[in-house]
Amino acid sequence: MSYLFPTYARWEIEPESASGSTLTDKNGKKYLDFTSGIGVCNLGHRPNNVEEAVHKQLKQYWHVSNLFQSENQETAAKMLAEAAGLDRVFFANSGAEANEAAIKLARKATGKTKIITFKNSFHGRTFATMSATGQDKIKHGFGPMLKTFVNVSYNDIEAVNSEMGNDIAAVMIEAVQGEGGIHVGKKDFLQGVQELCKQYGTLFIIDEIQTGIGRTGKPFAFQHFDLDPDLITSAKGLGSGFPIGAVIGKEKLEPFFGQGSHGSTFGGNPVSLAAAIATMDAIFKEEFLDEVVEKSEFFFKQLRNNLNHLTIIKDIRGMGLMVGIECKLPAAPLLSELRKMGLIALPAGEKVIRLLPPLTVSKEELKYGVYIIKEILEKESLVADKQALLTK
Known part of the structure; x- marks a missing residue:
């Protein structure tokens, strides 16, 4: 029994600690956090x-x-x-x-x-x-x-x-x-x-x-x-x-x-x-914002190079480190699979995966995040392609 009003569709994760781009749950599992508390922790956790x-x-x-x-x-x-x-x-x-x-x-x-x-x-x-x-x-x-x-x-x-x-x-x-x-x-x-x-x-x-x-x-x-x-x-x-x-x-x-x-x-x-x-x-320092722009360009290039060929991808769009991957499938099951592999992301509407990594995220973390996203979306795209063939 919970004494809370059920106003939130809560995930299966309960945080124990967090630092930078990493969140650790009560079971000791570490996640790459591309939600930043829904765009809140722009400097990462506990700067x-x-x-x-x-x-x-x-x-x-x-x-x-x-x-x-x-x-x-x-x-x-x-x-x-x-x-x-x-x-x-x-x-x-x-x-x-x-x-x-x-x-x-x-x-x-x-x-x-x-x-x-x-x-x-x-x-x-x-x-x-x-x-x-x-x-x-x-x-x-x-x-x-x-x-x-x-x-x-x-x-x-x-x-x-x-x-x-x-x-x-x-x-x-x-x-x-x-x-x-x-x-x-x-x-x-x-x-x-x-x-x-x-x-x-x-x-x-x-x-x-x-x-x-x-x-x-x-x-x-x-x-x-x-x-x-x-x-x-x-x-x-x-x-x-x-x-x-x-x-x-x-x-x-x-x-x-x-x-x-x-x-x-x-x-x-x-x-x-x-x-x-x-x-x-x-x-608000110029050099910090210049780094955000550089990371954004790197992130979008990685996403497009790794995902554009997938048939379930409709669009990749956004600005800075505010990114939406629009899919042809509902986002919720995809987000659940991402969490299982250690990446936390958000929905934005029914079919958009929203990525809001900390502005302090490293290029290595961005690259690893793209790797996880590709693993999940590639698998889902293959399933969707097979279903499409079977229904022809």
């Missing part, structure tokens, strides 16, 4: 610099409240703002909270309520962010969603244009859709959305919860596309596993988030901030 920063803060104080001055909040906010090319920051506890805050701020700043989001998007599981999300499966059973959100097709500028008008408060978009299947935005599409926002006085919000903090080889994914958002949201990779989220916005929005307008008891927690500062200090 030394983050661990030291957290230990130092734990010996000082753990929590006071946001009624006190906080040098660490100012430091972390400055690092985020400068990395994003924006001006102001609000700290929350998670990506959903960050997106919720961005939605509130957009409505208040514009005086409008309607927000455009995209099919296959994912923005969180609070009521507003669930309503914003373009996936029906997470909405089942919860009754009517908020009617102020409209979902349109991704990478389709005409679909956005057909819904745009003077009543639109914001467009909220992911530069790379993560949970929805690792779909990369086209540059002309993303820039077209931005131009429509400017034309209609609409705020342009980019959800960087999964794509930010170096995951794509830049501090934030929008920077690959020459975009100028009004707001971005960040979480996952920001705290190396400690709960933190952030809304980063332009200075013009400051009057609408004044005293008493929004808050969070645990937002900007000193221990999480210590982790975030240490994380950003490592990741």
Whole structure:
């Protein structure tokens, strides 16, 4: 019997310890972890610099409240703002909270309520962010969603244009859709959305919860596309596993988030901030991000050279160290077989294997991960080929 609500389809693994790219379970079995805690442990498990920063803060104080001055909040906010090319920051506890805050701020700043989001998007599981999300499966059973959100097709500028008008408060978009299947935005599409926002006085919000903090080889994914958002949201990779989220916005929005307008008891927690500062200090260095780009090129080359010939592979796509392998078979059984061979990966939709290795992963680990993936997918492809022959 479990006292937990069964909200998660849990794997057969219970971790005992983890370090770098390796996770060890209670039975002593080691796994190559290409999930990074769902894009959270961008520096790998228990990076030394983050661990030291957290230990130092734990010996000082753990929590006071946001009624006190906080040098660490100012430091972390400055690092985020400068990395994003924006001006102001609000700290929350998670990506959903960050997106919720961005939605509130957009409505208040514009005086409008309607927000455009995209099919296959994912923005969180609070009521507003669930309503914003373009996936029906997470909405089942919860009754009517908020009617102020409209979902349109991704990478389709005409679909956005057909819904745009003077009543639109914001467009909220992911530069790379993560949970929805690792779909990369086209540059002309993303820039077209931005131009429509400017034309209609609409705020342009980019959800960087999964794509930010170096995951794509830049501090934030929008920077690959020459975009100028009004707001971005960040979480996952920001705290190396400690709960933190952030809304980063332009200075013009400051009057609408004044005293008493929004808050969070645990937002900007000193221990999480210590982790975030240490994380950003490592990741936002130019040489670190250059290495991510180099590893990404190596990884995609290895994947394509080893998998493109397999008949069950439909596409290999992504950006940086955020990769989707779309198969012609359901992903869940394939992921189970990968775990048996010591590789942990994720789904992204029904038929996509999602790979989010730590940004600190070695080329040798990437190569070994590809070897395991090839072993499993090659075997499954042979089975699928034989079945296809038998049914002819």
